[in-house]
Amino acid sequence: VLDWLPHIAMPSMQQLFGQLTVGLINGAFYAMLSLGLAVIFGMLNIINFAHGAQYMLGAFCAWLALTYLGIGYWPALIAAPLVVAAAGMALERVFLRHVYRLDHLYGLLLTFGLALIIEGVFRNYYGSSGQPYSIPPELTGAHNLGFMFLPNYRAWVIGASLAVCFGTWYLIERTRLGAYLRAATENPTLVQAFGINVPRMVTLTYGFGAALAALAGVMAAPIYQVSPLMGSNIIVIVFAVVVIGGMGSILGAVASGFVLGIIEGLTKVFWPEASNTVIFVVMAIVLLVKPAGFFGRTV
Amino acid sequence: MKLQALLAAAAAIALGATGAAAQGGPVKIGVLNDMSSLYADIGGKGSLEAAKMAAEDAGPVLGQPVQVVSADHQNKPDVGSNIAGQWYDQDGVDVITDVPTSSVALAVNEVARDKKKLALFIGPATSDLTGPKCNAYAASWVYDTYALAHVTGGAVVKSGGDTWFFITADYAFGHALERDTAAVVTESGGKVLGTVNVPLNNPDFSSFLLQAQASKAKIIGLANAGGDTINSIKQGAEFGIVEGGQKFAGLLIFTTDVHSLGLKTAQGLQLTAPFYHDMNDETRAFSKRFEERVGRPPTFTQAGVYSAMHHYLGAIKAIGTKEPLKVMDRMRATPINDFMTKNGKLREDGRVMRDMYLFEVKKPSESKGEWDLLKLLQTVPGDQAFRPIDKGDCPLVKKG
Numbered sequence: 136v137l138d139w140l141p142h143i144a145m146p147s148m149q150q151l152f153g154q155l156t157v158g159l160i161n162g163a164f165y166a167m168l169s170l171g172l173a174v175i176f177g178m179l180n181i182i183n184f185a186h187g188a189q190y191m192l193g194a195f196c197a198w199l200a201l202t203y204l205g206i207g208y209w210p211a212l213i214a215a216p217l218v219v220a221a222a223g224m225a226l227e228r229v230f231l232r233h234v235y236r237l238d239h240l241y242g243l244l245l246t247f248g249l250a251l252i253i254e255g256v257f258r259n260y261y262g263s264s265g266q267p268y269s270i271p272p273e274l275t276g277a278h279n280l281g282f283m284f285l286p287n288y289r290a291w292v293i294g295a296s297l298a299v300c301f302g303t304w305y306l307i308e309r310t311r312l313g314a315y316l317r318a319a320t321e322n323p324t325l326v327q328a329f330g331i332n333v334p335r336m337v338t339l340t341y342g343f344g345a346a347l348a349a350l351a352g353v354m355a356a357p358i359y360q361v362s363p364l365m366g367s368n369i370i371v372i373v374f375a376v377v378v379i380g381g382m383g384s385i386l387g388a389v390a391s392g393f394v395l396g397i398i399e400g401l402t403k404v405f406w407p408e409a410s411n412t413v414i415f416v417v418m419a420i421v422l423l424v425k426p427a428g429f430f431g432r433t434v
Numbered sequence: 435m436k437l438q439a440l441l442a443a444a445a446a447i448a449l450g451a452t453g454a455a456a457q458g459g460p461v462k463i464g465v466l467n468d469m470s471s472l473y474a475d476i477g478g479k480g481s482l483e484a485a486k487m488a489a490e491d492a493g494p495v496l497g498q499p500v501q502v503v504s505a506d507h508q509n510k511p512d513v514g515s516n517i518a519g520q521w522y523d524q525d526g527v528d529v530i531t532d533v534p535t536s537s538v539a540l541a542v543n544e545v546a547r548d549k550k551k552l553a554l555f556i557g558p559a560t561s562d563l564t565g566p567k568c569n570a571y572a573a574s575w576v577y578d579t580y581a582l583a584h585v586t587g588g589a590v591v592k593s594g595g596d597t598w599f600f601i602t603a604d605y606a607f608g609h610a611l612e613r614d615t616a617a618v619v620t621e622s623g624g625k626v627l628g629t630v631n632v633p634l635n636n637p638d639f640s641s642f643l644l645q646a647q648a649s650k651a652k653i654i655g656l657a658n659a660g661g662d663t664i665n666s667i668k669q670g671a672e673f674g675i676v677e678g679g680q681k682f683a684g685l686l687i688f689t690t691d692v693h694s695l696g697l698k699t700a701q702g703l704q705l706t707a708p709f710y711h712d713m714n715d716e717t718r719a720f721s722k723r724f725e726e727r728v729g730r731p732p733t734f735t736q737a738g739v740y741s742a743m744h745h746y747l748g749a750i751k752a753i754g755t756k757e758p759l760k761v762m763d764r765m766r767a768t769p770i771n772d773f774m775t776k777n778g779k780l781r782e783d784g785r786v787m788r789d790m791y792l793f794e795v796k797k798p799s800e801s802k803g804e805w806d807l808l809k810l811l812q813t814v815p816g817d818q819a820f821r822p823i824d825k826g827d828c829p830l831v832k833k834g
């Protein structure tokens with residue numbers, strides 16, 4: 136009679152720790168991706184729907200480099216973000232700069248359309264099942280933490296992601312360059328009057344955001360399939376993460392990325408069927424209670 | 435003179451009208467499947483191409499070339515049934531084929547029943563299509579969850595895998611596959627220790643893998659498909675599932691999945707299929723033709739689309755009408771023979787009886803090329819692989 140109720144199995148403390156760790160790993164990806172989105176939105180006022188495609192491009196760059204040029208994981212970790220950043224900057228110069236002064240919706244539609252085109256092209260050439268990409272030999276294997284079996288590669292993902300998130304936050308909130316950037320967002324004309332090339336700075340910022348997405352893509356390649364659809368699968372969740380954290384807030388993006396990874400992880404234990412909806416439930420609640428998000432500036 | 439012309443015109447119109455009534459336009463095939471998402475490589479454009487090949491090979495049918503149309507159902511039952519309704523009612527589609535994703539197929543099955551038009555299912559696995567939901571206008575051409583469960587599940591239990599934990603895709607197909615496999619496991623004296631229902635198209639399985647690990651089951655049964663199966667196995671390798679002494683049983687694995695995983699990760703997996711491109715000269719000949727058009731060898735569902743359309747068009751040619759029930763009768767009466775089917779038989783409940791094969795994924799050292807993936811372990815005759823006709827609760831089957 137009560138079949139519709141979720142069957143709740145109580146896991147042991149040990150298993151719970153394992154699940155929290157796994158949630159943290161997924162959170163690391165959410166954090167890195169929402170970080171790039173937050174930077175782009177905060178500085179350019181563009182809702183970058185092409186972010187998922189850029190994440191996918193990062194993974195594909197790594198795969199293409201390995202398959203056709205024999206370039207391994209570590210060089211790809213640097214090279215793929217650079218390639219994607221260059222493509223992103225070209226995109227910003229050619230398309231995006233025309234929509235800055237228009238409503239957010241135009242930027243959203245433009246980047247969404249571009250994302251569909253990029254994904255379509257890759258799907259046409261590489262199919263939907265994805266390509267294999269192995270974990271770099273230095274990071275294969277795992278450590279038994281007592282409460283769980285933690286793959287070395289996943290541990291590296293958490294560490295690297297935390298470092299990248301902290302570095303970005305420091306760059307934007309604590310350095311002179313970051314101060315220029317923030318000033319240029321507030322009043323571009325005035326900052327330009329001080330002799331700072333604002334359009335170039337904006338282009339570089341977009342490139343940086345795209346590079347962050349690509350970096351996450353390379354890090355994801357050994358875990359998930361390198362598939363043209365990997366970006367569209369994750370981007371919707373990442374947008375929810377950004378909304379919960381507060382649009383444009385860097386700290387908010389990072390914190391909510393990790394927290395939501397953990398919430399999702401716990402849902403996978405207690406009510407697995409709902410695990411792909413829980414983030415949106417949280418988003419709905421946050422929008423009702425605190426529409427600007429947890430760390431967002433109230434407008 | 436005037437009267438003569440008028441009569442001639444009237445006769446011409448009458449002739450034209452009867453001609454049209456007899457022919458009813460060209461035979462039109464609708465390939466309905468996932469063209470863009472996780473199941474696109476299994477069917478997708480390859481299935482469309484297979485249907486076109488069957489249409490070309492058949493030549494003119496009822497005096498006209500066969501037409502083939504296609505659409506993307508996006509794995510959504512509502513989208514699928516809308517397209518099916520429109521095709522049958524307005525676009526003159528005579529038969530819908532492929533329809534992977536069991537939930538969509540169950541919806542299209544009802545549309546076919548209502549509209550009294552044919553649906554020849556290739557992609558969907560649920561055995562309900564030939565069980566409680568069976569339909570005189572539909573057939574399930576190449577495989578089903580019952581056969582997958584009995585051939586793979588049976589082989590695994592026999593080799594000592596008697597405790598199972600299921601990772602199940604949370605929709606009609608996953609539930610049917612889990613149900614049918616769990617039945618085999620318990621019948622053979624094994625035990626199901628737990629199960630977790632995972633939303634379709636889920637990227638990260640680590641949480642579910644940890645639950646499977648904690649269950650201590652010998653076998654982790656994957657009642658999912660496509661990208662979900664690939665991610666489960668790939669991430670399972672990361673979390674040391676196999677090193678820890680547990681084994682995966684992939685209940686539905688396609689050659690494209692093995693290719694995606696790479697032999698290094700997939701080696702040793704056992705899988706059940708009705709076709710593999712490198713079995714004999716006939717399969718190789720068809721696969722070569724297919725590969726020239728599509729760029730990769732066919733999966734068993736893509737091959738199955740050709741097989742079904744070949745038999746369907748052959749039946750129409752033989753009886754000179756495309757009237758649905760008459761075509762179905764003819765298809766039931768004639769044995770199915772093509773490159774992948776030897777003396778197949780379309781049963782009353784819509785089940786095509788054919789041999790199923792148990793394969794094992796090759797070791798990297800055994801493979802000679804990119805698509806040299808499987809070796810045959812065992813051929814299971816149709817009557818041992820598929821559910822007996824009286825056990826499926828199909829209302830079309832008369833009891834006693």
